[in-house]
Amino acid sequence: xxxxxxxxxxxxxxxxxxxxxxxxxxxxxxxxxxxxxxxxxxxxxxxxxxxxxxxxxxxxxxxxxxxxxxxxxxxxxxxxxxxxxxxxxxxxxxxxxxxxxxxxxxxxxxxxxxxxxxxxxxxxxxxxxxxxxxxxxxxxxxxxxxxxxxxxxxxxxxxxxxxxxxxxxxxxxxxxxxxxxxxxxxxxxxxxxxxxxxxxxxxxxxxxxxxxxxxxxxxxxxxxxxxxxxxxxxxxxxxxxxxxxxxxxxxxxxxxxxxxxxxxxxxxxxxxxxxxxxxxxxxxxxxxxxxxxxxxxxxxxxxxxxxxx
Amino acid sequence: xxxxxxxxxxxxxxxxxxxxxxxxxxxxxxxxxxxxxxxxxxxxxxxxxxxxxxxxxxxxxxxxxxxxxxxxxxxxxxxxxxxxxxxxxxxxxxxxxxxxxxxxxxxxxxxxxxxxxxxxxxxxxxxxxxxxxxxxxxxxxxxxxxxxxxxxxxxxxxxxxxxxxxxxxxxxxxxxxxxxxxxxxxxxxxxxxxxxxxxxxxxxxxxxxxxxxxxxxxxxxxxxxxxxxxxxxxxxxxxxxxxxxxxxxxxxxxxxxxxxxxxxxxxxxxxxxxxxxxxxxxxxxxxxxxxxxxxxxxxxxxxxxxxxxxxxxxxxxxxxxxxxxxxxxxxxxxxxxxxxxxxxxxxxxxxxxxxxxxxxxxxxxxxxxxxxxxxxxxxxxxxxxxxxxxxxxxxxxxxxxxxxxxxxxxxxxxxxxxxxxxxxxxxxxxxxxxxxxxxxxxxxxxxxxxxxxxxxxxxxxxxxxxxxxxxxxxxxxxxxxxxxxxxxxxxxxxxxxxxxxxxxxxxxxxxxxxxxx
Numbered sequence: 001x002x003x004x005x006x007x008x009x010x011x012x013x014x015x016x017x018x019x020x021x022x023x024x025x026x027x028x029x030x031x032x033x034x035x036x037x038x039x040x041x042x043x044x045x046x047x048x049x050x051x052x053x054x055x056x057x058x059x060x061x062x063x064x065x066x067x068x069x070x071x072x073x074x075x076x077x078x079x080x081x082x083x084x085x086x087x088x089x090x091x092x093x094x095x096x097x098x099x100x101x102x103x104x105x106x107x108x109x110x111x112x113x114x115x116x117x118x119x120x121x122x123x124x125x126x127x128x129x130x131x132x133x134x135x136x137x138x139x140x141x142x143x144x145x146x147x148x149x150x151x152x153x154x155x156x157x158x159x160x161x162x163x164x165x166x167x168x169x170x171x172x173x174x175x176x177x178x179x180x181x182x183x184x185x186x187x188x189x190x191x192x193x194x195x196x197x198x199x200x201x202x203x204x205x206x207x208x209x210x211x212x213x214x215x216x217x218x219x220x221x222x223x224x225x226x227x228x229x230x231x232x233x234x235x236x237x238x239x240x241x242x243x244x245x246x247x248x249x250x251x252x253x254x255x256x257x258x259x260x261x262x263x264x265x266x267x268x269x270x271x272x273x274x275x276x277x278x279x280x281x282x283x284x285x286x287x288x289x290x291x292x293x294x295x296x297x298x299x300x301x302x303x304x305x306x307x308x309x
Numbered sequence: 310x311x312x313x314x315x316x317x318x319x320x321x322x323x324x325x326x327x328x329x330x331x332x333x334x335x336x337x338x339x340x341x342x343x344x345x346x347x348x349x350x351x352x353x354x355x356x357x358x359x360x361x362x363x364x365x366x367x368x369x370x371x372x373x374x375x376x377x378x379x380x381x382x383x384x385x386x387x388x389x390x391x392x393x394x395x396x397x398x399x400x401x402x403x404x405x406x407x408x409x410x411x412x413x414x415x416x417x418x419x420x421x422x423x424x425x426x427x428x429x430x431x432x433x434x435x436x437x438x439x440x441x442x443x444x445x446x447x448x449x450x451x452x453x454x455x456x457x458x459x460x461x462x463x464x465x466x467x468x469x470x471x472x473x474x475x476x477x478x479x480x481x482x483x484x485x486x487x488x489x490x491x492x493x494x495x496x497x498x499x500x501x502x503x504x505x506x507x508x509x510x511x512x513x514x515x516x517x518x519x520x521x522x523x524x525x526x527x528x529x530x531x532x533x534x535x536x537x538x539x540x541x542x543x544x545x546x547x548x549x550x551x552x553x554x555x556x557x558x559x560x561x562x563x564x565x566x567x568x569x570x571x572x573x574x575x576x577x578x579x580x581x582x583x584x585x586x587x588x589x590x591x592x593x594x595x596x597x598x599x600x601x602x603x604x605x606x607x608x609x610x611x612x613x614x615x616x617x618x619x620x621x622x623x624x625x626x627x628x629x630x631x632x633x634x635x636x637x638x639x640x641x642x643x644x645x646x647x648x649x650x651x652x653x654x655x656x657x658x659x660x661x662x663x664x665x666x667x668x669x670x671x672x673x674x675x676x677x678x679x680x681x682x683x684x685x686x687x688x689x690x691x692x693x694x695x696x697x698x699x700x701x702x703x704x705x706x707x708x709x710x711x712x713x714x715x716x717x718x719x720x721x722x723x724x725x726x727x728x729x730x731x732x733x734x735x736x737x738x739x740x741x742x743x744x745x746x747x748x749x750x751x752x753x754x755x756x757x758x759x760x761x762x763x764x765x766x767x768x769x770x771x772x773x774x775x776x777x778x779x780x781x782x783x784x785x786x787x788x789x790x791x792x793x794x795x796x797x798x799x800x801x802x803x804x805x806x807x808x809x810x811x812x813x814x815x816x817x818x819x820x821x822x823x824x825x826x
């Protein structure tokens with residue numbers, strides 16, 4: 001029991017929190033872009049698992065981790081392009097297309113995995129932790145915060161860039177206007193459709209990377225359904241974060257904490273809680289988050305196709 | 310001020326413009342000439358094609374045929390951006406402002422390269438402040454659009470166009486959303502802009518504004534320009550005739566009133582506003598069969614709540630409301646709507662119609678379960694369609710057909726359909742909150758005559774209106790509401806308009822001094 005309150009336990013949990021939050025940070029910050037432009041991509045789960053598989057397959061065949069993450073991003077964007085084609089150009093219902101993308105992603109990756117990889121049982125070389133010199137040797141928290149892999153560190157850059165692009169560039173301003181009052185953008189002579197395509201591609205590209213983190217860093221294997229609802233949780237994170245990239249980062253860490261606690265507490269036999277109850281934690285929090293949404297900050301045109309004139 | 314090179318040639322000439330939307334012809338070979346540095350009014354009824362023509366000029370719509378000659382050379386305005394490049398700017402009827410961005414952010418929206426990092430917002434703020442001061446507009450660059458009143462938003466929108474640098478300013482029905490005071494300052498601004506060398510085209514269907522501010526007027530009817538005249542050479546009556554295509558009766562003939570039995574009786578009515586404050590404070594009056602009782606007042610003095618309470622949409626906190634002797638206070642809106650009571654609501658979009666539904670289903674809203682529209686639980690499409698066509702014909706509703714979505718109609722045509730629907734229910738008591746909102750002058754007369762016919766047929770009618778003309782034209786007596794109370798009753802006598810105005814402002818003592826009795 002003493003273990004739970006010890007500093008060592010805290011440090012381990014903290015390190016795991018950031019690591020476990022990383023796929024959510026990528027997917028949710030990407031989805032913030034998409035939703036700020038008025039496109040709700042509930043197909044995020046499908047995009048993430050395609051990224052997870054594509055990254056894994058690329059590393060298996062090339063042995064290069066950077067190529068793996070690049071492949072994951074491109075695969076995510078390819079799925080995003082299909083989604084955008086249907087929802088933006090053809091103006092189909094975003095929920096229906098998103099649901100189809102989820103089914104497609106889960107089914108397609110399972111099919112390809114069984115066809116090409118399942119009998120090999122092969123794992124890949126995962127992303128190695130990098131020590132930040134000096135800091136990683138600090139007692140307790142040094143290892144947790146300064147001995148992570150490059151992808152985990154890159155979430156810090158990602159959130160900064162996302163904030164900069166969304167709030168400090170002409171692109172970001174226009175993108176936010178597209179989700180609120182697209183006609184203004186049209187009248188200002190910019191293409192609403194082009195911005196929405198851009199937003200969806202940013203979102204799905206990042207979700208692809210988030211997915212690949214699961215197969216190339218978190219574990220060294222692809223498993224069917226490996227994303228286990230993280231795409232849906234990322235959607236909840238966006239809502240909880242009130243469509244802000246910085247918020248998405250913080251809320252992802254919060255969900256990461258629930259994943260980490262769940263794992264750590266399972267390893268505490270003294271704690272007489274069935275592990276199934278602990279595993280529910282992130283999902284219960286998702287429901288709580290969705291109940292807490294307040295109206296008024298949602299992008300006004302979220303989910304509404306734009307018709308010119 | 311005219312340049313010597315284009316003397317004799319107009320500043321702008323839109324030549325033989327054609328525009329069709331499916332089967333609807335919105336522009337039928339329109340030719341419009343505008344001179345440099347003038348205020349040119351584009352006058353016409355709803356659906357006459359004014360907005361379409363101007364949307365073509367500013368690049369939002371592309372014409373099927375026709376040519377635009379601007380500053381002596383033909384131009385093609387394929388996009389709004391091209392229009393801005395040609396120094397043509399438009400203030401749309403529905404503002405093109407993003408509510409959760411600041412004024413300055415709205416101004417830089419879509420400007421420059423998308424990849425540009427916005428660093429020089431301070432300079433933008435400064436430029437806005439300078440421009441704002443020059444035209445006396447009081448626009449604050451860092452204010453959020455959603456915190457501004459409609460009048461302020463309009464100033465932001467006008468300044469936005471000026472900020473982008475234009476020579477030709479187009480305004481689409483700019484006064485529709487303004488109070489009389491805001492209208493005055495807008496018209497003054499238009500004069501200032503013309504004095505500063507800009508050319509202004511403004512769309513309107515209000516004769517008095519056109520007479521007050523424009524140099525020349527082009528009148529549109531049925532998708533073409535019927536005449537262009539100097540404002541100083543014409544009269545409101547002549548303009549009205551050109552708009553409608555025949556003489557308009559400014560005063561409606563009617564028989565003297567001979568009210569019958571009491572239909573509506575309201576006694577000591579109290580109810581609250583949506584934020585829980587008392588809005589109607591002990592109002593009592595009667596409306597009898599065959600009379601039209603008007604309720605005048607500056608909007609926000611309890612008229613909306615009165616209408617909502619009479620139809621059961623908000624609870625009556627105390628007092629009684631009886632129709633045909635039956636107490637209806639406390640009944641649900643459903644119960645009330647099954648009685649012979651019709652309601653033409655104030656805000657048709659919120660309460661009168663369902664925008665994405667076709668005309669037929671909008672006509673059916675309260676009567677979907679009644680014969681002949683429904684038999685054995687099945688909707689009778691032939692009966693519904695023929696009833697809808699009948700209403701459309703009688704009220705001259707312009708639409709693609711009875712299955713057209715109602716959102717495709719102009720506001721005036723939507724209102725005509727609502728009025729038609731409510732009158733067709735043959736109510737004993739007809740509650741009208743703003744009769745002619747959005748309806749143009751020709752249709753207004755027709756609608757008023759239909760309401761007068763209801764009076765002849767012995768209906769009891771309560772007309773709540775902020776338009777005094779509407780009240781004077783058809784009411785038998787006018788009640789004045791102020792701060793939730795009825796301060797007095799007047800005959801519909803234009804000679805006593807000053808007294809009415811004082812009552813509307815709550816000044817009973819002064820009003821009593823003017824009263825002849």
